[in-house]
Amino acid sequence: ALAEKYYHYILQNHSLGKDALLYLKEKRKITVNSIDKFGIGYSPQNQSLFENFFIKKKGIKQDDLVRSGICYERYGKCFDRFAGRIIFPLYDHRGNPVGFSGRLMPGVDRDAGKYINTPDTPAYHKSELLFGLNFVKDDIKKEGYAIITEGELDMISPWQRGVRNVIAIKGSALTDAHARLLSRFTQNLTLALDSDFAGNTAAKRGIETVQSMGFKVKVARLGKYKDPDEMAVDDIKKFSKSLSDAVPVYDFIIDSAFEKYDSEKIDGKVDISKEVVPFLSKINDEILKAYYVGLLSKKLQVPYDSVYAEVEKSKIGRITREDIKEERVRTDGKRELIEETLLLLTILRSAQEAGELKRYIKSIFAKRVLEELISYIKVKEFNVKLFADNLPTELKEKFREKYIANSIAYERSGDEKMANETEDLKRxxxxxxxxxxxxxxxxxxxxxxxxxxxxxxxxxxxxxxxxxxxxxxxxxxx
CATH class of the missing domain: 4.10.860 (DNA Excision Repair, Uvrb; Chain A)
Structure with missing residues (x-):
């Protein structure tokens, strides 16, 4: 919170933030209201200002600043990680601050990329964060779907112009962690990603991930615009229409493949098939699958049976690979049992140490409970009964059965024995x-x-x- 206020003050009130403020307001058309709402700030290229405020004035230890992720240590000194960047504070879906994203100001000569983020910490994991969700989760519920964009400005530009059910992922790929979080608010997604999204392999894997978890996915066509920010700034009505005209993701994938390759040539037909067939093989609804197989067959001008055979062949190969992957994680149930016991012992001994378990916990149920536990202890003093009551419905019953029911026996064994068993389970x-x-x-x-x-x-x-x-x-x- 202190770092956020510092960066925000520099942008709004300090002479060193003047150019950044002008850039946001004039070039990017970001309003003062949005700057305040999202806590946007600026980190100047002024090392002494950073040191004077955090270390000398506020008395914060250098080690604590390094651990927080806002600075890095070199030659015994603490350097602002985000120097020369516009700062976007990052929050979890409950509104707790977890880190920052920094966008390089135009004209600043730095080797690092345009965007950098707080390194992964116990509080922040890039693959789990959805920018803006803490502000718009009620809007998503109200509208019945979430608009997915790639960056902070892609989210803020539509938001400040009245399109409120919009969030941003950190990159172009949706993850299973994103999907689990979004499932609390909607099962419908409309992707409004950058114009090169169709050729992005990671983005396609993300779509496969969320579809396998039951989400319905559409894609908004941005036309001549390179991203949602550019489109919203130019014409918010066009952006809104692109959302209402969004097409099912399968139509988008097929159309994109036909735009990319020459379907009149044999090689082009093969390339289109290679790009589209793996997607169609993941459709569980047989009627829906038959429809898109028929559509692809018609557009390719090849027999339906030939396309269907390729889809089924791809499906068999995928199932085999997924079975192997699942087996590795499952380890015949042994790992799952060990992880659940380790989590129980940590809850009984010291729930505040839950963050240390992230490297050990991989099975689905234990991992979800651990994520809920880490979020819970950030804002509340731990109480196992209240924690259980606050769990999502799909976790609550199993948690009570596995953890609360078995806790008495472990508590009777004493802290030393539980500590020894904890280390043994980690081993x-x-x-x-x-x-x-x-x-x-x-x-x-x-x-x-x-x-x-x-x-x-x-x-x-x-x-x-x-x-x-x-x-x-x-x-x-x-």
């Missing part, structure tokens, strides 16, 4: 991770041997030997 999970890594390396070695790649085999064998050494040094056999 077991680390052992599982090492074993999985070994399996992966062995598979790669076999593959390299079959190709006759001796150099690769030698490199992989060295990594495998290192894992074996780690395993024998730190872990005793069960």
């Amino acid at each position: 077991k999970l680390e052992l599982i991770d090492i074993s999985e890594s070994q399996k992966g390396l062995i598979a790669k070695i076999k593959e390299s041997e079959s190709r006759g790649d001796k150099k690769d085999v030698k490199t992989l064998q060295k990594k495998l030997n290192e894992l074996v050494d780690v395993k024998s040094k730190y872990f005793k056999p069960d």
Whole structure:
């Protein structure tokens, strides 16, 4: 909160923020109301100002500033990570500040990219954050869908012109964490991403992710505009119409492929098929799948049965790959049980240490409970009954069954015994991770041997030997 006020003050009231304020208001057409609403600020390229305020005036320790992510340490000094950038404060969906995003001011010569974010901290994870959600979650519920954009200005420009059910992801790819969070407010998404989105592999994977979780996805066509910010600034009515005219994502993928390749040529037909078929294979509704297979067949001018056969072939390959992936995470249920027990012991001993479990917890249920727990302890003193009552409906019953029902026996065992078991469970999970890594390396070695790649085999064998050494040094056999 202090850093946010500092950056915001510099932008609004300090001479060093004058150019940045002019850029936002004149060039980007951001209003004062929006600047205040979103807490937008500016970080000047003035090291002494940063040090004088945070370290000398406010007495904040350098180590604490580094841990918070707003500065980095070099030559024993603390340097502002966001110097020369417009600052966008980042909040979780409850409105708790978790970090910052910084956009480089035009004309500033820096090696880093146009946008940088707070490094991942216990409070901030880029893949989980939806910019603006804390402000617009009620608007999303009211409108019945969320508009997904890529950047802060892509979200703010439509918002300040009356399109309120809009949020931004950090990049172009939706993640499963985004989907879980959004599912609390809607199951309908309209993508208003940058104009090159159709060729973005990560963006397509994100679409596959949210569709597999039951979301209905449409795409708004931006026409000549490179992004939603440019379109909203030029003509908000056009942007609103692009939303109302949004097409189902399958239509968009098919149309984009036909725009990209020449469907009159054989090679073009094959390229279109390769791009579209994997998407169609993920449609669970058979009627919907049949419709799009028919549409693709007609546009390609090839028999329906041929297209359908390719879709089914792609589906079989996908299922096999997903089964392998699921097996690795599941580990025959052993990992899931260990993780749930570890989470229970942490809740009983010290819920405030929950953030330390993120590297161990991977199974779906335990991971979701852990995420809820971390969010809860940020704003409230931990109370297991109130925490259970506040859990999403789909987690509540299972949590009570697994955790509260088994807590009495563990509490009777005493803190020392629980502490020892906690460390033992962490050790077991680390052992599982090492074993999985070994399996992966062995598979790669076999593959390299079959190709006759001796150099690769030698490199992989060295990594495998290192894992074996780690395993024998730190872990005793069960």
